Amino acid sequence: MPANLDAPPAIQLNGATEPTTMNPQPSVQNFGEPARPAVPTRNDTTFSKFSTMSVPPEGSILTGKQEHYLKRELISQQTKYEIAELSSPTALRRFGAPFRSDAGEVAPEDSELPLLRYIFVNHVRNFPFLDKAKEKEFWQDKLQVFLESFASKDISSSEDRLEETKRRKLALKAEKLVELMMVSGIPTASGYEERIRFAEMEIVDRQADEKGLTMNTPSGHSINGWDVNVSGVRTTSVKRHLRYHTHAEYLIRVKHDGDKDIYIGRRYADFVQLHKRIRLELPGKVLAPLPRKNAKDGLLQSSVDDDDVSSISSGSTQGPPPPPEPESSGGGGLRSYIFGSGHKKNASQTSLGRRSPRASVDYSAYKAPRKLYREEQRVSLRAFLRSFLHNERIAQSSAMAEFLTRNPIEVNEEEMEDIQRREEMDKKRIEEQRQFYEVARKRAAELDIHMEKFRREIVEANGLSHLFQEIRVKNTIADLKPEYQKFAEWLRIEVAATIYHLFLAEDNSPELFAQAKRIHSLVPYGVLKNVIRIANPAAVMSGVLDLFLAQPFGARSLLQRIFGMAINDGVNSVQKTIDTLGSTRIKDDVLCDKIKAYVQADEGVKEAIRQEAACDNVDMVVTILRSEFFQPELSSQQVEKVFNAYVAWNNAVENVRSRRLSRTASSRSNVSTATNATGQVEKEMRSGAELFAHLKQYLKLCLRQRDKLMMLQIIEEPTTLQLFRDLFTIFYEPLVRVYKSANVYNSITDFAMFADDTIKTIEACQRQEVSADPNQTVQAFIDLCARHEGNFYKFVHEVHKHDNGLFDQLMGWLEGILDFLRHGPGSGGRLDMNALFQGGMDSNLIDKDKAIREINSLIKWQMARKKWHSDKTRQKMASGGDDPDPLMGGIVGFKSSDFGLNAIDLQDLELDDDGSDSTDSEDMDDTDIADPIEAERKSRARAAEKLRRKAGEPKKPPIVELYKLSDGFNSMLRNVLAS
Known part of the structure; x- marks a missing residue:
């Protein structure tokens, strides 16, 4: 097969050269597993990046794919460990500087949390606002004390609540983001690292929504x-x-x-x-x-020629020339009374007034529009x-x-x-x-060549800093470099299309437009401008903080009293429900006391109970009530009662007929039962199911009450108030100084003018036949944005000009993250996965055949997962259930690879997020208490729906051998990230 002479150049990613050609290679089974026949020695190290099966380069044990997915699995395991450790009260003491440690200074090479430590030191501590915070006064004496206090309170977990808490969801999201960042950012030493590549994805051309x-x-x-x-x-x-x-x-x-x-x-x-x-x-x-x-009412314009595009509007249409419209008052109401029309300027005529000539129409055949x-x-x-x-x-x-x-x-x-x-x-x-979308799309397409040049400039090193330096120096858009001017033009089209889509295109656009007009008419822009102009926001907020945080003679502050009162109301409300549930539904003090004893127990005891429940595959309530950790012990009759109730509850939740017993007991006992004995059994089953359901509710309510009391303790601690004041000072005051020096109050008037002009343009489009000519409609909204883009640019320019270097620091911070994603750690450190694997073999730590098989099973699992996700996405799009892509095809053609993020890794993050269920609620409403069996049934239905959405998803293979490399890998990881 002849070589492709026009092949594109290779791509440099994380220091590894990624060829973009399809070089044919001999087919090798099982990703080079040693159990298979030997493969002929290769004369070069170039191998197919797109094949699912490839041989290791000369001098290597692992192929590029095997390197990547071994690295990813070990990073994933370490990330899970570090995120879970954050809930430990001693986590920050093992973190290293700037946090205090009992063992003195923790060297970077000795940190137990190398991934989080690297992110903190390089991308959190040097954030432009936080870089001024003092090590002892802020990080150790306030933030560390607060976080350790929170962790020591043992706030109930997802396992306790029997549901996924918000903290658990945030932890999962953080885990995936850290994993994505580290997998994408830290390269391997061989330079041959590669990922699974799908067959070419279907590319959808930019088109109408x-x-x-x-x-x-x-x-x-x-x-x-x-x-x-x-x-x-x-x-x-x-x-x-x-x-x-x-x-x-x-x-x-x-x-x-x-x-x-x-x-x-x-x-x-x-x-x-x-x-x-x-x-x-x-x-x-x-x-x-x-x-x-x-x-x-609406008007439907009729025409002799059906091929002519008629106008649709909510006022009059263009047949005979429309009567002159009265000048809009711009909203009127309170705003007109406060500053009249003083904030308005004579805007240039809109494109609506410069209507392009229409094709010749025979007005003798004109038909009056129909009123709808x-x-x-x-x-x-x-x-x-x-x-x-x-x-x-x-x-x-x-x-x-x-x-x-x-x-x-x-x-x-x-x-x-x-x-x-x-x-x-x-x-x-x-x-x-x-037609509107098509015209807007064509105009945006004309800018593509300029946008590509703009994209390349931004992607280059310090590209964002160069952009903002240009904005700082140049006073107007016309003074910017040509590619930046084209970006402003593209942005103008985007904003115009968004305004059209929101306020004209959709069925609910009239309602949304009416709401926007009402809000605009009520905002006192003049008063707001003068308040910002005359008042000193920093001094005002400092005084407000003193008012709320002052503690006269050591008493509680006003803020503490406000939060305390709100939390105490919640505690008292929960206590009333607990008392009612115990006295009228459960009616057994021993059972209630056992549950309360569990809630107040140490975290170690709770963890033992959770493990016992999981091991025995029974409900937490059963494990708590039969446990010998808590007094008093249950009698044999009570134990039998609890187990019978558990069986009845399971039956009631899973069986439709039993579920209905709680609501139609008396009628069914007379109609459906054949004998009194059967009726008695059904009554006992119903009673037992309700008892167990109330015990589960009792546990949840006690946990919730304890959580509220722990939060109250945290608020009462003086460190909490001091931390709040410090965070306010760190973040708020620099921004206020920038806004004050940049005369931001002038932009209030500019925004009011833009809102007025937007309302006039939309109303003109509604009552005139602008929509008959899509070019005219597009131009009307583009001209609207063009009239006001100068004021917006002036706002950005003035803020950036007077920022005292704040925005330069922000851009430098952001570029530091992008530089890590593109090139890895600043020290140039790399993970030598082949040396790690060879070391494991030499020390007899791992079995080579088993380890290779496990890596290959991970690769096959990832390939099957991506195929499953791709098929599922196509089905979803075919049924119309997928959210539309942005109108203009994304942010001027930027790709994830421009910022060092591999598209395949991003897709893996999406795969992991697919299983998250955002509909679960931590709160128990009145209907749950009134009908706990029905509430449990709904909870199980949500869980079943979650499983249904993931039906057919390939399961991750068991991994044992590879985890034996974790210690060596983590040591290598610390050395790479330490500098």
């Missing part, structure tokens, strides 16, 4: 089994007292799970009732607000209804089912014509959206 367009389509968009569209509006008359009142009734087309279409009629009040019913049926669920009433009654309200209610249906629980609720199926109607000919006209309007609106 297809998901957004699909969301607004009149039909064919099924959401959780429901295909709904608010299709039309009719008027109904209702007689009240002496006369008839006219109301708008919205005609909704409904199709459920492949059934035939039906139409229903609902008034606005029915939507209000739906909102209330769902709130009652799903208590605690955060619901989107109902759109406000909107009486605006309550069109904006129809569109906003459709967006509201579809957003509700996107939540599976709401879509399956009885309130939603009744709302969408009760009292179907037959539409008459006139109503069907109205539905068709509105469907035509929807289609034209979507087509205009598509």
Whole structure:
């Protein structure tokens, strides 16, 4: 096969040369496992980076892939250990400088937490604000004391709560980020390190926001089994007292799970009732607000030639020239009273006033536009209804089912014509959206060549510092380098498209625009400007801090009293629930005392109980109650009672029929039972299940009460207040000094002008036929951004000019992280994985065959995992369940590799995040207490759903042999990171 003479140059990443060609190599099975037949000796060390099977380079034991995934597995294991150790009260004492240690100074080579120590010393301690903090006064006497105090309180863990706490979720996220940073940043010594490479990923060209367009389509968009569209509006008359009142009734087309279409009629009040019913049926669920009433009508412009693009707006359209519009007051209200129009300047005419000439139209054939009654309200209610249906629980609720199926109607000919006209309007609106995105995309594409040059400059060493130095020196955008000016032009298009998308393109845009106008009209910009201009924010905040943190004669401060009062209210509320549960539901002081004894026990005892429960595969409550660690001991009758209750509870949760016993006991005992004996058994089972459920609740409530009391102790400690004051001083005062010296108050007026101009532009687009010409619409919003980009640049320039080097320090700090990701530690240290592996073999620490097999099993597992994730992602995108990509295809074409992050490593982080469940709640609401069995069933359903989402995901193979290399690897890791 002839060599490819036009092959692209090799890529330099972390000091390793990565060839970009496909060099054919002999096929070798099992990644070079020694048990296989020997492979002919190679004359060079170039091997296929894209093949899944390759041979080690000459002089090496491991292939590039084997090196990488061995390194990754050992770094992952060390990261898990270090993150878990942070919860230990003695962790910081083993950390090293700047923290205090009982054994004196801990050398970097001796730190038990080398990864976290490196990140702290190089990327936390030298953060521009924290670099001024004193070692003893801040790091040791305040932060270390506070963190050790918090760790010593033994706040309940996920295992105690029987659910995933927020701290646990944060720890998992931190673990993955540290692992990603270290795997990407620390190179191997051979220079041949490589990762699994998928077959070329499908690249989607930048295009219109297809998901957004699909969301607004009149039909064919099924959401959780429901295909709904608010299709039309009719008027109904209702007689009240002496006369008839006219109301708008919205005609909704409904199709459920492949059934035939039906139409229903609902008034606005029915939507209000739906909102209330769902709130009652799903208590605690955060619901989107109902759109406000909107009486605006729409106009559909008809044309003789159907191929002409008609205009859609909420006011008048361009047929005959529209009447002159009165000058907008810019919002009025309180703002107009405070400063009138003093903050406004005569903005240049918008592009709306310089309309490009339209094609010649025969106005003799002009048809008057059709009025569409309550069109904006129809569109906003459709967006509201579809957003509700996107939540599976709401879509399956009885309130939603009744709302969408009760009292179907037959539409008459006139109503069907109205539905068709509105469907035509929807289609034209979507087509205009598509055209807008296409025009904006083409304009952005014209900038691509300049953006590539800009990207290269930023990616280079100190690229961010050069950019901000340019902003510091040049007074206007016109003075910037050409590539920076092109970036500003690209940014202008991005902002214009975002404003259009938010306030014009979507079904809920009228509601969002109305809210923005109301907020803008209420903000007293003049007063705000003068307050910032005259007052000294640093002095004001210092006085406020003195007021809240002062401790007269050693008494508690005001802030402590406020927090203490809030926490005490929570403690008292929990105590009342505990007392009620113990006296009216459990009715056994011995059982309650055993649970309280566990909650107050030392952490070592709790850990032993948790391990015993896991080993015996029983519930924590059972293990606690039968344990001899806590007094008093249970009698044989009580032990039998607890075990029977545990069995009944499991049966009630897992069995649908038993689950319903708690609500329909008396009726079922009369109807469903054949004999009195059967009825008695069911009654005992129900009683036992409820008892065990209440015991579990009792444990959770006691743990929660103890956590609140521990937090109260932390707040009462004087170190907490001192740390709060120091953190405020460190972060707040430098920023205030910058804002004061840069005259930031002038930007308040500039923002008010931008908001006024934006409102005028959007209103003009709504009432004129701007949307008939997509170029015109694009230009209107781009011109809006162009009129105000100078003021924004002036703000950034002034802040950067008077920052006293603060932003230079920030950029230097950020570039320090990027430099580590691109090139590794500053000392140039590398991990010699071949030497590590050879050393393990020479000392008989590992078996070579077993170790190679384990590495290869990790590689195969990662490949299978990526394939599974890729298939799952495609299915999700095909069903419309994936979030759309940014309109313009990301941040000017930057790639993760530009910043030293390998795309495959980022994908691995995404794979690990897939399993996280953000819907779990730590809090127990009233419904959980009223029906604990149902609450447990829902909890198990969430867990089952979590498992379902991960169904088919390949399981990680067991690793034993490789972990024997951990000590040697960690020693090598400390030496690499020590400098």
